[in-house]
Amino acid sequence: MVHNFRTDLWVDWCPGCGDFGILAALQQSMAELNKKPEDFVVLSGIGCSAKTPHYINAGGMHTLHGRVIPFATGIKLANPNLTVIVDGGDGDLLSIGAGHFVAAGRRNVDMTIIIHNNGVYGLTKGQASPTLPRGIKTKGLQRPNIMDSLNPIALALSVGYTFVARGFSFDVKHTKELILKAIKHRGTAVIDLLQPCPTYNDINTKEWYEERIYYLDKDPGWDPVVREATSEAVEEKYMQAVKKSLEWGDRIPIGVLYQNEFVPSYEERIAEHIPNYFSEPPCDSPILNSKGEPLSRMETVFSDRLIRK
Amino acid sequence: MASIDIDLIIGGPQGGGIDSAAQIILRAFSIAGYEAYGIREYHSNIKGRHSYFHVRVKDEPVRSLRYPTDLLVCLDSESPFVHMDDVSANSIILYDEDLTNTKLDQVLTMEPETKKHIAEKLKSEGYDTTLAGALRYAEKRGAKPYPVSFRDLVVESLGPNKSPARYANTLGASLAMAILGLPADFTKVGIESVFGKKKEVVEDNEKIVNAGYSYVKKHRPGNGTELPVRESGDRYIITGNEAVAIGKMIGGLKLQTYYPITPAADESFFLEGHDYFSAAEDDEMTAESDVLRNLGVVVVQAEDEMSAIAMAISGAMTGARSATGTSGPGFSLMAEALGYAGINEVPVVVTLYQRGGPSTGLPTRNSQADLMFAVYGGHGEFMRIVYSSGDVPEVIEDAVKVFNFAEKFQVPVIHILDKNLANSFYIIKGIDYSKIKIERWKREESKGEVERFKFTDDGISPMRLYGKDIIWLTGDEHSELGHITEDPETRDMMVEKRMMKANAILKGIPENDQVQLYGDENADFTVLSWGTNKGVILSVLEKLEEEGLRGNFVYVKLMHPFPSDLVTRYLSKSKIVIDVENNYTGQLSNLVRQNCGIVVDNFLLKYNGRHVTDDEVYDGIKRIIKGKEKRVVMTGGA
Numbered sequence: 001m002v003h004n005f006r007t008d009l010w011v012d013w014c015p016g017c018g019d020f021g022i023l024a025a026l027q028q029s030m031a032e033l034n035k036k037p038e039d040f041v042v043l044s045g046i047g048c049s050a051k052t053p054h055y056i057n058a059g060g061m062h063t064l065h066g067r068v069i070p071f072a073t074g075i076k077l078a079n080p081n082l083t084v085i086v087d088g089g090d091g092d093l094l095s096i097g098a099g100h101f102v103a104a105g106r107r108n109v110d111m112t113i114i115i116h117n118n119g120v121y122g123l124t125k126g127q128a129s130p131t132l133p134r135g136i137k138t139k140g141l142q143r144p145n146i147m148d149s150l151n152p153i154a155l156a157l158s159v160g161y162t163f164v165a166r167g168f169s170f171d172v173k174h175t176k177e178l179i180l181k182a183i184k185h186r187g188t189a190v191i192d193l194l195q196p197c198p199t200y201n202d203i204n205t206k207e208w209y210e211e212r213i214y215y216l217d218k219d220p221g222w223d224p225v226v227r228e229a230t231s232e233a234v235e236e237k238y239m240q241a242v243k244k245s246l247e248w249g250d251r252i253p254i255g256v257l258y259q260n261e262f263v264p265s266y267e268e269r270i271a272e273h274i275p276n277y278f279s280e281p282p283c284d285s286p287i288l289n290s291k292g293e294p295l296s297r298m299e300t301v302f303s304d305r306l307i308r309k
Numbered sequence: 310m311a312s313i314d315i316d317l318i319i320g321g322p323q324g325g326g327i328d329s330a331a332q333i334i335l336r337a338f339s340i341a342g343y344e345a346y347g348i349r350e351y352h353s354n355i356k357g358r359h360s361y362f363h364v365r366v367k368d369e370p371v372r373s374l375r376y377p378t379d380l381l382v383c384l385d386s387e388s389p390f391v392h393m394d395d396v397s398a399n400s401i402i403l404y405d406e407d408l409t410n411t412k413l414d415q416v417l418t419m420e421p422e423t424k425k426h427i428a429e430k431l432k433s434e435g436y437d438t439t440l441a442g443a444l445r446y447a448e449k450r451g452a453k454p455y456p457v458s459f460r461d462l463v464v465e466s467l468g469p470n471k472s473p474a475r476y477a478n479t480l481g482a483s484l485a486m487a488i489l490g491l492p493a494d495f496t497k498v499g500i501e502s503v504f505g506k507k508k509e510v511v512e513d514n515e516k517i518v519n520a521g522y523s524y525v526k527k528h529r530p531g532n533g534t535e536l537p538v539r540e541s542g543d544r545y546i547i548t549g550n551e552a553v554a555i556g557k558m559i560g561g562l563k564l565q566t567y568y569p570i571t572p573a574a575d576e577s578f579f580l581e582g583h584d585y586f587s588a589a590e591d592d593e594m595t596a597e598s599d600v601l602r603n604l605g606v607v608v609v610q611a612e613d614e615m616s617a618i619a620m621a622i623s624g625a626m627t628g629a630r631s632a633t634g635t636s637g638p639g640f641s642l643m644a645e646a647l648g649y650a651g652i653n654e655v656p657v658v659v660t661l662y663q664r665g666g667p668s669t670g671l672p673t674r675n676s677q678a679d680l681m682f683a684v685y686g687g688h689g690e691f692m693r694i695v696y697s698s699g700d701v702p703e704v705i706e707d708a709v710k711v712f713n714f715a716e717k718f719q720v721p722v723i724h725i726l727d728k729n730l731a732n733s734f735y736i737i738k739g740i741d742y743s744k745i746k747i748e749r750w751k752r753e754e755s756k757g758e759v760e761r762f763k764f765t766d767d768g769i770s771p772m773r774l775y776g777k778d779i780i781w782l783t784g785d786e787h788s789e790l791g792h793i794t795e796d797p798e799t800r801d802m803m804v805e806k807r808m809m810k811a812n813a814i815l816k817g818i819p820e821n822d823q824v825q826l827y828g829d830e831n832a833d834f835t836v837l838s839w840g841t842n843k844g845v846i847l848s849v850l851e852k853l854e855e856e857g858l859r860g861n862f863v864y865v866k867l868m869h870p871f872p873s874d875l876v877t878r879y880l881s882k883s884k885i886v887i888d889v890e891n892n893y894t895g896q897l898s899n900l901v902r903q904n905c906g907i908v909v910d911n912f913l914l915k916y917n918g919r920h921v922t923d924d925e926v927y928d929g930i931k932r933i934i935k936g937k938e939k940r941v942v943m944t945g946g947a
Contacts, residue, residue: 008757009792014806041775048782054783054792057758061626062783063619064649070616074623075608078564078631079776103612117785141862154577189946272606274585282607283776286588288747294709295588295604296558298545298740302583307336307502307736 001039005030013048016206018195021169025053025176026085026114026146026292030058032180035083039110042085045092047123050114052087066097069104069113074107079283080267083183084111087140091121091129094150097269098130098213105159112182113190115152116169118197119204126200141199153245153257157238163189164241164258168213170195170206172253179258187265194252216244216255226260234260301307311367312538312875313343315489316375318392319481320361320947321384321664322418323354326478327415329503330384330648331362333735335481335546336367337499339492339736342539346371346844348735348920349755350946353571353672357418359387359456363920364734366489368539369907372700375923376945380488383480386411387419389443390427391947402444403484405477406456428431432636455530457484457669466520467513479514483521483921490536493522522545545737546639550575551662556634556708558583558606559740561747563925564624564631566609571672572731573634574663581608614639617806618646618659625657626782630712632658636677636728637666642689647721651691652761653808654770656715656722656750663727665918674918675728677840677891683723684869684900692810694722695869699843701735706744707866710822713748718814719769727891729920755779760789764802768809779900811870823872826879833881834934836862837909839897844890849926858934860939865897870905880907887911887933889926912940918947 005027012021030040040058046052046065047295053060059082063071068088076084093101093115104113119132126140130150137144156164165187167175175193182189194213196206216222225235241258271277281284289295299306317334321327330345338345348365352802358534363378365371377397383389383404390413394840413431428438434449436442444454458481463473479500486496496518504510526533532553548738554576558564584606611617617633624631635643640661650657663679665671684694694714698704704726715722750772763770770789774782776915782792786803788794815823827847836846843893849858863879863886865872880886880901889900892917898909913929915921925943932938 009791014421023788038776051793057779060781060791060796061623061775061778062646062781062785064784067615069648070611070619071623073609073626074564074566074614074631075775077609077620078627078629082627082776090590097789099612102617103616134713138704186644207921221622274607277605277607278601280605282605282624282631283562283627283774284564285604285629287630289589292747293742294559294561294745296561296586297742298555298559298591300550300589301558301586302545302547302555305547305551306543307544307546309541 001030004055005037007055011055011056012051014199016196016198017048018041018169018197019049019052020174021175022087022114022116022193022195023052025172025179026052027056028172028176029179029183030056033183036184040083040085041075042087043075044064044087044184045089045091047089047121049087049089051162066092066224068092069097069100072111073104073107073109075118076111077267080110080278080279080281084185084296086113087112088113088115088129089129090115090117090119094152094155101155102159104226105161106157106162108187108263109266110177110186111188112178113188114142114179115190115192116195117152117192118195119195120169120200122197122200126197130166136203139202147282151245154242155238156190157241157245161190162260162263163256164189165189165256166192166194166254168194168209170209174215178256187263194254209237212250212252213254214251216253216257224258228264229262240298260283313364313366313368313370313895315366315380316365316378317380317382317485318361318363318395319382319384319485320359320388320392321477321481322356323351323358323360324356324463325384325474327360327362327384328476330482331364332503332546333479333496333499334364334486335734335736336502337491337495339542339544339546341495342465342499342541343504344369344371345734345736346374346561347734347947348374348729350870350919351673359385359391359418361388365769373848374920375925377875381487384477384481386440387416389440389447390416390419391423392444392867393427393447395947396447396452397455398449400452401455401488402447402452403455403457403481403488404440404444405459406903407458407460409441411440415529418674437547438670453530455488462520462524464919465519466516471513476513479517480521484525487522487525487630488530490534492535492538492565493518495882542738545739547701547734547735547737548575549701549704549726551707552704552735553634553726554579555704559705559745560709561630562632562645562714563629564607564609564621565635566611566620567635568614568617570639572664572728573636573639575731576634576660577608580606584608594689614642615646616867617662618657619651620645620647621657621714622650622655625655626775632660634660634662636662636664638669641687647693648687648689648691648833650721650786651687651693651807652784652786654719655717658711658715658724659724660724660726662731663725667786671918673728675891675920676916677727678896678916679891680868680892680896681899683725688709690804690808691944692720692807693869694718694720696722696868697725697839697868699839699841699864700728701733702731702737705740709745709747713746714814714818716750716772717748717749717817718770718810720810727841733841758790761791762787762789762806764789764806768806768815769813796907813873814870815824818867820875823867824875825864825866826861827864829859830861830882832859832861834858834860834885834886834887834930835880836860836889837865837880837901837928838889838895839865839868842891845921845923845926846889848923849930851928852923852927860930871900873904877905877907880905885911885934887913887930889913891915891921905927913939913943914940915943917944922946
């Protein structure tokens, strides 16, 4: 039987939650990759979206509020053969964990980050998240949002993400395709996944999104991929994506906005000074020799601290 | 008794080559067959403020420092002022005579509070607030000023175009070695060993050595006897930070994460410089295992300490021996993730170098005030091991052991150290690998989803790893499978599973690795302490024993879970117990009271951030035993 990546837990999200679409898209894309379930680790932070790993039958790590990216980074660096997927809320990744979101762009570890973007902190009764525009009053708020929203796409581009995309969680098929592209991308891929919160966000509803989204992939003139390793080529695609990231309101573009595979991954940068990093990754690198003695010795490793007579 | 016992301080501006001078002194003495131990004291500053290296040289192993120092080498105008109380009869103060008329107010590098305290001392005894006044203050205490014109000697040996300030450190070191009677050849070899690759620097400095030695020949401060050259071999000079790195590497470290912080960062920085190396020879290695000939350690500079510990936790859950290193402020940020490691029973090692707190506190000074925080830090109750080490040889072995503890018992381990250890220099011959054992978790092969948190008699489940098993971790309370549960019965069982590991830990760690008793069980008095005061205490107990005062020493290493039975056994026979710690509240005594019900009410404490020395522990113990004082605060050090 084909592994369907489902666990037998009851999924406890509210009816109509955008998380359902993301979960289904994730499970389908994982099944399409023909890997063993233990070859994946799906990680999450805190909140509704953070329950995702428990519903996926594969390695799962439900971590702390804001810290999901560092936990994911540790898994990938210790075992670069794993496929690592991060599921984080907009508050998790862009507020309490914003520093890690920035650092991840600079590192370019080969992993996929999915932002469950619904504009609110659902599990704590609907406070404004960093993606909710100023002046908007969703039904959970005491008064209209007093802070400006940030632009996840522009932020991701500016800190160096090498794959930046946006999707809509209720289009499961499109989301699945985006996830597959993100996983296959070498480097950190981020997907800003727009999703309704039917309980606390009565502004950005399913219908609201459906009226506004349009598919970049359907425009034959749209090419988000950097095709050659020149600064001119990078600049062209980068500026095109930044410009596109500013479109919000009546029309909201979804699809891949930017992809650049000419940037070495963090793991490749490690392998520059540890040549056997991929063949002997930290998780499997031996500690003892055949006699059970330590393989690392002061005499060989730290000979520069030896003061000869 | 050592027939050679020299204590030396070399002080100067931060960035003025004190580190190189320290290395030259250590290496020269090491090559001449001596033992040495030193500590670097410095401000949180890159260039300019006063720093000094305090070192003691003996013809037997050295483990502590003392005041008064025998030779104070002043490379700046601040040194004679701030160290004027560190000398006494027969101490020599080597200083730059061109600075003699410097007024206290002109020493821009000195903090106003320090100036005020020094001015008060000088004025109260009727001395000028000048460098000359400070020298006379020291002279009254028996010290002998030894003037040298640094500028004249540099110009004489290198011509007028070289900056005297640039050579002050090597000139100071050379003059010091000449005064102490170490033959010039050793000083030259020391310099060559430090500046090895820079030919011109070595040549210039050899001229400086010659100038220094011939000056001392002309102006002998003592009887001019040379120190005997001793039998020596190849030896390692390493700092505490390096010792931890070495121990971790031997123990099989594969992932080290950190965020820069004093005094922990040097450990990771050193690891970064040694992250790919050849493995030990192994006769039985076949051609297929050629790949084993080289090993790597991934060292990651994280974006903050929360990230550093998160990465290390994940690394550990893939099977890589993973650790992070930090100090108080960073450990504060790690507290939440420490609880995550606790509830998920993750074998991660956190190396915690204590420094003066709270908040930024004294970022480059010593402290033992984070013991309670290491034991209790984080919300909720969970099992952890807090393990302490006191000196370089011990910490190398302990850095291996803490990985073993973490994996055997599947708990986070806080390896609690301090700034004194981080910045102390030791000369070691090598490592006895027969003493080093690596023990790991027990794993079982699995298929499909498995219970990461399987209930067992001792609370320790078979280890499960990402990439090898299908497992779930969560910071929520969880089922055996690792899924969220709020079921009350499961909650009780899980809390008990985690907490009952205390029994396995106290049973599984050898007694001698938990608490060490030095001296006779029926001594006249007992010193209770932990960490880097070990060396000073042992040294002082020897001295007191010669005077007929027989003390023993209960040295606690396992701080949590607390070895209550052992400590009770050792302390129950004690007549007077003196708690020696570098904090205000006597945190170890609180653990003893809480866990053993034994009230320790004699305290010898220090919290000014400076290293503890023999003289103040000696005086303190006497004041408590003979003078019946209950609480003595040690205040030594500039």
